[in-house]
Amino acid sequence: MKLVNDMTVWFLNRRYERIEQFKxxxxxxxxxxxxxxxxxxxxxxxxxxxxxxxxxxxxxxxxxxxxxxxxxxxxxxxxxxxxxxxxxxxxxxxxxxxxxxxxxxxxxxxxxSPEALEECHYEGGKDMMTLLIQNRPDTKVFDGKGLSIGGTLHANPFDDYTQVGDVSAVIMQNLPAWGEIMRTPPLDVALMDHWESKLEKMAEICSEENVTSILGVPTWTIVLLDLIMERNNKTNLLEIWPDFEVFVHGAVSFEPYRDLFIQKYFPSKGVSYLETYSASEGFFAIQDDLDKIGEMLLMLDYGIFYxxxxxxxxxxxxxxxxxxxxxxxxxxxxxxxxxxxxxxxxxxxxxxxxxxxxxxxxxxxxxTKHFINAFGEEVIVENADHAIKTAANSTDSLVANYTAGPVYMGDGSRGRHEWIIEFSKSPTDQAEFNRILDESLREVNSDYDAKRYKDMALLPPLIHIAPAGTFYSWMGSRNKLGGQNKVPRLSNDRSYLDDLLAILADQPSNA
Structure with missing residues (x-):
């Protein structure tokens, strides 16, 4: 496979000249x-x-x-x-x-369109590996297979001659032969319709492959990785894939998950994490410097005008x-x-x-629609991710998932934010986690801080601890399992909160 790796690296390095030109x-x-x-x-x-x-x-x-x-x-x-x-x-x-x-x-x-596939999505896929090579010129990532969790495809309900599906499924279905050879699992498994059956089959197949990279959404990748570790009775993934090099992630912020991946799944400084910004509408940006966490280069020559x-x-x-x-x-x-x-x-x-x-x-x-601004506080997802990470780091905990929304003011009662958090590693001190979460939000958002001043408008956050698997069950009940579906972090109404609280209703109170 060394020849394959060397040839692929040579080919992708030629593209870097074009990236330099638009920069x-x-x-x-x-x-x-x-x-x-x-x-x-x-x-x-x-x-x-x-x-x-x-x-x-x-x-x-x-x-x-x-x-x-x-x-x-x-x-x-x-x-x-x-x-x-x-x-x-x-x-x-x-x-x-x-x-x-x-x-x-x-x-x-x-x-x-054909142009969007070739000039945008496929170009983005090649460029994310091109930029990885610039950061890791000695990479051997092409000696193994790239694991990706595909979506599903269905006939277009309006026209039987065309198909609809997750953008990942559309991309996989149209991959050239050389691209399909370099990835796992096989296409018929990657595009399976039933989510649980797909995961079981992927765990079986990928456990036997030399996986050197993963492309996926952190939330759903975690589900697969846990299944593979359980199936093989291993304490981390490097015991199964010793040559693993890079997790390419996107769709949701990686910050709440970074420590989980580093500590639990790939405990090695030799593993890199590369962020991309792509969506159903196109491929937009790629992290070009692995030292600049959270920052991505805007890709300007993909047939998109910004x-x-x-x-x-x-x-x-x-x-x-x-x-x-x-x-x-x-x-x-x-x-x-x-x-x-x-x-x-x-x-x-x-x-x-x-x-x-x-x-x-x-x-x-x-x-633009995922925020909390019920009281003029204008809390955005970036603020929430920062607060979650700060609180987790300070209490030696790992957050698996979360969502938050408002508790509205009533007759004589003040408002507050209500959070539902699922941990993969519980805090050493839950009260301290709650306090730091609130303080971190106040530090990064002056409007929230003003509303929290002496509890005059907003009370401290009300936080519920969800048992493991709660968010997975909730997404399944909404028919939202799969890589293209994201857990909504913030909402300006209570629809998500009330759904989840109904699931927690039979659990002992842990607010």
Whole structure:
């Protein structure tokens, strides 16, 4: 396998020159993406409606084309789902990514064009390994197999000639032969429909493979890794995969899980953790420096044009959208994308914060609809992740999952935040964990701190400890098992909390 590793490294190193080019010329690269997108789509129905053929500048584009949510674009997407051609994008659409719909109650069906597959998703997959090589030039990761948990595929309910599924399943189904050879488990197992049966089969097969890398969402990867360790009666995964090198993670913040992976699954400084930012809509950013935890390089040549809306502009009829040369470090922006799959000025629902503008590095700070602001405190997921990690580190504990929401003010009663937390390693002092969680939130969020001042508006958090497996059971009851589904961290209402509290109702009180 050494020859395979050496050839793959040589091939991927050639791509690094292109990455260096867009790092040096980011504005020019984005201008090229913009021009190519409009030129390609000028004769589509959408392009004709907004006069793409007459638009000469980005400012004209922003003035003529509205910022759109999924609900705004859905009438057009529905027609594509039903088989109409040349509506949003000229290429034939044979695949649709089914989003978990974490920002609303229903699933989203997003077109995946051939260009999006080749120039975005596949390019991102190659580039994440290219950037790993730059950090670990002596890597032997291609001597073994890459493990990935696939989603599922189903016939399009509107058109039997096309298919819908998790974006991971769409990507796997279309992998070239050489890509399929380098991964595990086999495609028929990776795309199995029944989640529990899939995990059992994956544990059986992957236990016998030389797995050197894993690509996955931390929450669901943990479930598989625990099963593999239990099946093989091992204390960590390096006893099964001694050549393991890297866990490539994304979709949710890794910070609540980092210590768990380092201490329990891969207790070795030789194992790296590389973050990516990808979604059903596209592949956006990759960690290019393993020492810069949480920071990812914005990938500018994937057929995506980026805009950034300050959070105080979100929801306005004509929000002011900024370009790369206008953004600032440390400011939260809502991400807007125009893509080579026909999503035009699409408000993806994520908030990001730039950590550097030379090159353009960012971190995902939360969701535009995943926050708590019931009392003017504006707590975002980034704040919550920081507080959870700080409290866990201070009490020698490991958090497996959590969610939080508001307890509303009543007649004469004050409000507070209510948390449900599942530990894989319990705190040495639960009261101390609760205190540090609250203090950490006050340190990173001045609005929350003001509301907590002398308990005048908000009482200390109410924290429930969930037994192991609670979140897994809850996600299963919502038909949300699988890699594309994420545990919602924060909500501005009590729907998630009340669902989970019902599951905990028969448990002894541990608030």
């Amino acid at each position: 040096k010329r980011p504005i020019e690269t984005q201008q090229r993406m913009f021009t190519e997108l409009l030129e390609t789509a000028r004769y589509t129905e959408w392009g004709s409606k907004y006069n793409y053929g007459q638009i000469k500048t980005i400012r004209e584009y922003q003035q003529q084309v509205p910022v759109s949510t999924y609900e705004d674009l859905y009438p057009y997407i529905e027609r594509v789902l039903k088989g109409e051609a040349n509506v949003l994008w000229p290429s034939s659409i044979e695949w649709f990514s089914k989003s978990s719909g974490t920002t609303n109650a229903r699933s989203k069906f997003l077109p995946v 805009e950034f809306i300050p959070l105080d502009q979100v929801g306005q009829k004509h929000p002011k959208a900024l370009l790369l040369d206008e953004v600032e470090v440390g400011v939260n922006y809502a991400l807007v994308i125009s893509t080579n799959a026909g999503l035009w000025r699409y408000l993806i629902g994520d908030t990001i914060k730039f950590t550097s503008i030379d090159p353009f590095r960012l971190k995902v700070s939360g969701r």
